[in-house]
Amino acid sequence: MADIKRRSLLAGIAALGAGACSKIASSDTGQSLFDAAEDWHRAAHRALAGRQKLAPEYAPEDRSPTFKGNGSLTVDTPEYRAELANGFANWRLAVGGLVETPFSLSMDDLRALPQRAQITRHDCVEGWSAIGEWTGPQLSALLDRAQVKPEANFIVFRCADTLYGRDYYESVDMVDAYHPQTIVAHLLNGEPIPEKNGAPLRMRIERQLGYKHAKYLTAIEAVASLNGIGDGKGGFWEDFGNYQWYAGI
Ligand SMILES: Nc1nc2c(c(=O)[nH]1)N[C@H]1C(S)=C(S)[C@@H](COP(=O)(O)O)O[C@H]1N2
Numbered sequence: 001m002a003d004i005k006r007r008s009l010l011a012g013i014a015a016l017g018a019g020a021c022s023k024i025a026s027s028d029t030g031q032s033l034f035d036a037a038e039d040w041h042r043a044a045h046r047a048l049a050g051r052q053k054l055a056p057e058y059a060p061e062d063r064s065p066t067f068k069g070n071g072s073l074t075v076d077t078p079e080y081r082a083e084l085a086n087g088f089a090n091w092r093l094a095v096g097g098l099v100e101t102p103f104s105l106s107m108d109d110l111r112a113l114p115q116r117a118q119i120t121r122h123d124c125v126e127g128w129s130a131i132g133e134w135t136g137p138q139l140s141a142l143l144d145r146a147q148v149k150p151e152a153n154f155i156v157f158r159c160a161d162t163l164y165g166r167d168y169y170e171s172v173d174m175v176d177a178y179h180p181q182t183i184v185a186h187l188l189n190g191e192p193i194p195e196k197n198g199a200p201l202r203m204r205i206e207r208q209l210g211y212k213h214a215k216y217l218t219a220i221e222a223v224a225s226l227n228g229i230g231d232g233k234g235g236f237w238e239d240f241g242n243y244q245w246y247a248g249i
Pocket residue numbers: 067068069070071072123124125159160161163168169196197198210211212213214215216
C-alpha cells in the first residue's frame with residue numbers, strides 16, 4: 001500500500017514538474033531547484049490528503065428506516081436465482097488482474113476477515129439520499145493480499161447484473177481503492193444485504209456518488225488502463241456519457 005501511495009505521489013510530482021521545467025532550467029541556484037521540488041511535494045501531498053479525508057459517519061439513530069433500491073433491483077439469471085435461494089453458499093468473489101497472487105473468496109472467507117462497520121450517507125445523482133450502516137472487509141486488505149503489481153493504476157468492479165443489455169461495472173483509482181472507508185460490504189444495518197441493495201456483496205466508495213458503489217459484486221480486477229473495458233470510460237453510467245468517472249462528494 002505504501003508503495004502505491006508513493007507511486008501516485010511521484011506521478012503527481014512528475015506531472016507538476018513537467019510544466020515547471022522551463023522555469024527551473026532558468027533558475028540559477030541549486031537552492032531554488034530544491035525549493036521548487038519541495039513545493040511540488042507539498043502540493044502533491046495536499047492533493048492526496050484531500051482525497052484521503054473520511055466521509056462523515058453517523059449515529060445508529062440517524063439510519064434511514066428504509067434504504068431505497070435503485071438501478072438494478074435483482075439479477076435476472078438462473079445462476080443468481082439459485083444462489084439467492086441458497087443463501088449465497090457458493091458465491092465467490094474473485095480478486096485478480098494485475099496482481100501477483102490472484103485468489104477468490106467465499107462469503108464465509110469474507111466474513112472471517114477483519115471487518116469495518118460505518119454509518120454513512122449514500123447520495124444518488126437522481127436526487128435522493130439514505131443513511132445506512134455497512135459492514136465488510138476493507139478493499140485494501142484484499143488488494144494487499146493479492147499484491148497489486150506496480151503497473152496497475154485502477155481497480156475495476158465487475159457485477160452480476162445487466163442494465164439496458166449491458167454489464168454493470170465500475171472503477172476507481174488507487175487513492176479511492178485504498179481509502180479506509182472503501183469496503184466490500186455484505187451487511188446493511190447488521191443484516192445480509194437485501195436483494196434490491198446488491199446481495200450478497202456490494203462496494204462502498206464513501207467519498208463518491210451512488211453510481212460508483214457497484215452492487216452484485218463478482219470480481220475485483222487491477223488494471224493499467226480502462227481502455228477496452230466497457231466503452232473505456234470507467235463505468236456503466238460513464239459509458240453513457242451522462243456521469244463523470246470521478247464523482248467525488
Ligand atoms: N451492479 C449495479 N450496481 C449499482 C447500480 C446498478 O444498477 N447495478 N446502480 C447504482 C446507483 S445509480 C445507485 S444510486 C446505487 C443504488 O444502491 P441501492 O440500490 O442500494 O440504493 O447503486 C449503484 N450500483
